[in-house]
Amino acid sequence: MTHQEAAWRRSSYSGSEGDNCVEVAALPHTVRVRDSKDVRRAPLALGPAAWAAFLRVVRLP
Structure with a gap:
């Protein structure tokens, strides 16, 4: 599956x-x-460990 075929989800914190x-x-x-404003650009690709570390940093209390 390519990133073009993937099911993309928008952040609930994104502006309305x-x-x-x-x-x-x-x-x-x-x-x-x-x-989402420029979907033609290549997306950032993160491995599972990097994604988990990112979430620990940005997750709201």
Whole structure:
């Protein structure tokens, strides 16, 4: 499965006006992250450990 075929989910913290939107797609061995305003750009690819570390840093209390 390519990142174009993936099911992308928008962050619930993204603005309702369509700005500042981050989308995430979970693939078998990577998590892809992209800016929804420019989906033609290659998404950031993170391994499971890097994604878990990112979530620990950004997760709200």
